Amino acid sequence: xxxxxxxxxxxxxxxxxxxxxxxxxxxxxxxxxxxxxxxxxxxxxxxxxxxxxxxxxxxxxxxxxxxxxxxxxxxxxxxxxxxxxxxxxxxxxxxxxxxxxxxxxxxxxxxxxxxxxxxxxxxxxxxxxxxxxxxxxxxxxxxxxxxxxxxxxxxxxxxxxxxxxxxxxxxxxxxxxxxxxxxxxxxxxxxxxxxxxxxxxxxxxxxxxxxxxxxxxxxxxxxxxxxxxxxxxxxxxxxxxxxxxxxxxxxxxxxxxxxxxxxxxxxxxxxxxxxxxxxxxxxxxxxxxxxxxxxxxxxxxxxxxxxxxxxxxxxxxxxxxxxxxxxxxxxxxxxxxxxxxxxxxxxxxxxxxxxxxxxxxxxxxxxxxxxxxxxxxxxxxxxxxxxxxxxxxxxxxxxxxxxxxxxxxxxxxxxxxxxxxxxxxxxxxxxxxxxxxxxx
Ligand SMILES: Cc1ncc(COP(=O)(O)O)c(C=O)c1O
Numbered sequence: 175x176x177x178x179x180x181x182x183x184x185x186x187x188x189x190x191x192x193x194x195x196x197x198x199x200x201x202x203x204x205x206x207x208x209x210x211x212x213x214x215x216x217x218x219x220x221x222x223x224x225x226x227x228x229x230x231x232x233x234x235x236x237x238x239x240x241x242x243x244x245x246x247x248x249x250x251x252x253x254x255x256x257x258x259x260x261x262x263x264x265x266x267x268x269x270x271x272x273x274x275x276x277x278x279x280x281x282x283x284x285x286x287x288x289x290x291x292x293x294x295x296x297x298x299x300x301x302x303x304x305x306x307x308x309x310x311x312x313x314x315x316x317x318x319x320x321x322x323x324x325x326x327x328x329x330x331x332x333x334x335x336x337x338x339x340x341x342x343x344x345x346x347x348x349x350x351x352x353x354x355x356x357x358x359x360x361x362x363x364x365x366x367x368x369x370x371x372x373x374x375x376x377x378x379x380x381x382x383x384x385x386x387x388x389x390x391x392x393x394x395x396x397x398x399x400x401x402x403x404x405x406x407x408x409x410x411x412x413x414x415x416x417x418x419x420x421x422x423x424x425x426x427x428x429x430x431x432x433x434x435x436x437x438x439x440x441x442x443x444x445x446x447x448x449x450x451x452x453x454x455x456x457x458x459x460x461x462x463x464x465x466x467x468x469x470x471x472x473x474x475x476x477x478x479x480x481x482x483x484x485x486x487x488x489x490x491x492x493x494x495x496x497x498x499x500x501x502x503x504x505x506x507x508x509x510x511x512x513x514x515x516x517x518x519x520x521x522x523x524x525x526x527x528x529x530x531x532x533x534x535x536x537x538x539x540x541x542x543x544x545x546x547x548x549x550x551x552x553x554x555x556x557x558x559x560x561x562x563x564x565x566x567x568x569x570x571x572x573x574x575x576x577x578x579x580x581x582x583x584x585x586x587x588x589x590x591x592x593x594x595x596x597x598x599x600x601x602x603x604x605x606x607x608x609x610x611x612x613x614x
Contacts (some may be wrong), residue, residue, distance in 0.1 A: 215496065247565045247577055254303035255280035258597035260574060268602045269576040270592040273467035275438045275549050276520040277597035278510040284470050291505035304488070311504040318511050320477050322437070322445050323455035326481035330499050331474045331492055333412060335361040337474025340492025341462065342399070342430075343368030345485075351395035353384060355402050357409060359432060362401050369382060371399075378406075378544075381417045386453060388425040399429035399460075404436025404447040405606065408591065409543055412440065413475075415451045419458070430460035430506035438468025439549045440501030444521040445515050468514065471501050474605030524549060525595035534607040542612060543589070551592040552578070553610060558588040565590055567613045573606050 195364065218225040221597040239246070250271075253261040257277055278284055295309050302349040312330065320328040331337040342365025346352060350371040354362055357378045366373040374397065376383040384400065392398060402413040402421055422429040432447045441449025446463075448455045454523060455461065460478050465471040476486060486493055514520065525548065532547035541554040555561045558579035568590075578591045592606075 177263075193599075220556045242559065242563075244528065244559075245566050245569075247562055247569065250574065257603065258384060258595045258599070259316060262574065265572070267569070267572050268598075268606060270573070270575040270594070270598075270606070271434060272595075273435075273593055274595050274597070275468045275513060275524055275593070276444070276510075277595050278468065278513055278520075279470040280471070281510070283513060284506050286510045287505040287509035288502035291501040295501035298500050299498040299501065301497055302494060304494050305311060306498070309501055309504070311508060312499060312500055315499075315504050315508045315511070316475070319475050320588055321518050322511070323382070323448065323458075323461045323477045325455050325461065325477050326480040328475050328477040329483045329487050329493060330465065330473050330504070331490075332473050332496055333492075334466055334474035335364075336492040336496070337462060337464070338362050339365040339368060340490045341460070341476050341486060342366055342401070345369070345492045346371040346399055349395060350397040350399065351391065352399045352401065353387060353427075354400070355379065355406075355413070357406050357521075358401055358403060359407055359434070362432065366401075371395075379411070379414065381414060381421060385421050385425075388421065388427065392425050392427070395584055398425065399430055400427050401430045401432065404431055404433040405439060405546075405548055406544075407435050407550065408578060408589075409552055410545040410548055412436070412450070412546060412548075413447065415453055415458075417472055421455065422459075428459040429457075430462060431458050433461060433463035434467060435549055437463050438514055438521060439524060442521065442579060443518050444468065446564050465507040467504070468509040468510065471503040471505040473503060473507070520596045524594060526560055527596065527598050527600070528594050531592065531598075531603045531607070534603060535610070538607050538611040540610055549594050551594065552589040553592070553614070554587060555614070556586050556588060558585060561588040561590055563611075564614060568606075571609050571613075573609060575606075 219227055223229065250262050253593055256272040257274045257280060258269060260267050291311060300306060301310060316328040316330055320326060331340065338359070338361035342352065342362060346369040348370040350368040350369065352369065352371045352373045354366070354375050354376055354487050356375040374387060376387060388398070400418065402418060405412050418429055431447055436446040438444040440446050443449060448458065458480065460476060463475050465475065467472040476483065488494065528549055528551065529547040532542060532552050533544055535542050535551065535553065543552045543554045544553045555564060561577035565575060568575055575590050575592055577588070579588050583589065
């Protein structure tokens with residue numbers, strides 16, 4: 175053990191003289207120099223994961239579910255590909271719990287592309303593309319996505335969630351302002367938090383409120399980012415792109431659109447929100463999307479100007495310090511994108527099914543919230559308990575749909591959320607709505 179230095183000893187003597195004078199009746203003798211004091215007891219919640227307050231809260235919810243006799247509706251094990259139907263525990267279910275919007279996950283051409291990529295490149299690129307290099311599939315996928323948005327370039331990340339976290343977290347900082355729709359996805363919130371920018375939300379799709387907020391506070395910040403979703407993941411309605419472009423131009427802000435649920439769904443060819451409104455993709459500064467839904471893979475992308483994309487490729491931590499996309503996943507998404515372009519009837523079919531489900535549900539008197547009749551349809555139940563119970567009852571009747579409960583949404587907004595696929599049949603929808611009418 176190191177001996178205390180002279181300066182340390184002198185300092186300790188001085189402190190003990192002062193303490194002795196001030197507190198001579200009550201003060202404990204000062205610790206010998208260099209000897210650790212007995213550690214104060216640290217509460218268990220700081221030293222044990224089983225005492226973490228978040229975990230304890232989870233256990234309380236679990237115990238309450240068990241008391242109500244509810245089965246856990248989460249983490250079902252699917253025994254094959256999940257599409258409009260799925261196999262769980264040997265039984266076939268009508269499935270509304272996967273994002274296989276255009277039925278391309280499990281399509282023979284998509285699977286074959288992934289297999290060919292494994293044969294040629296293996297299962298991984300092992301390291302960051304920046305240092306370890308890339309494969310032709312990476313650039314082919316990025317170019318195809320840039321073309322969808324009519325923009326200069328695109329970069330793919332290995333996770334959709336990380337795409338938002340890393341892009342927003344890297345590009346913006348403490349002198350900036352991030353304004354987002356109140357129903358924006360968690361990944362945007364995490365990115366905004368990481369950036370250190372001021373974050374403000376505006377009421378869902380209330381663009382007058384957004385405009386007013388910008389009028390009041392735009393001048394206090396350097397960069398301003400407005401973030402919305404093409405189709406909202408919990409509610410199934412969409413953003414008003416023309417009005418957003420007008421606002422962002424007037425206030426000199428950047429506009430970012432998360433197309434996770436809009437690619438493959440909106441527009442005649444499934445190109446998303448800009449195609450739906452007939453707007454040039456270059457009017458939006460940052461297009462973001464995921465490869466896990468319509469594109470049957472895993473990962474996310476940012477499409478926009480060359481400067482934006484080049485910058486992210488050399489600096490965004492989630493790209494620079496993370497492995498490049500696995501070749502079979504890049505190949506699968508590229509093949510799915512090509513099929514989406516070649517077979518627009520899939521997009522039309524999905525939209526027809528979405529509209530049909532909405533009409534049937536409304537005719538049955540169910541509360542479909544803000545659903546616009548596309549790929550996502552909520553049935554609002556107003557209580558987490560009701561949502562879990564109804565999900566379990568439907569499961570018992572051969573329908574797999576997930577409950578969305580607090581804290582993912584407000585308690586009074588607890589719901590079942592149906593994801594539609596172009597592969598669902600009208601008969602499956604009629605059967606499901608019939609069960610909802612009977613059980614809800
Ligand atoms: C709107 C939105 N953005 C981003 C993500 C994250 O994408 P991924 O699940 O591919 O990581 C999701 C996921 O569902 C989403 O709904």
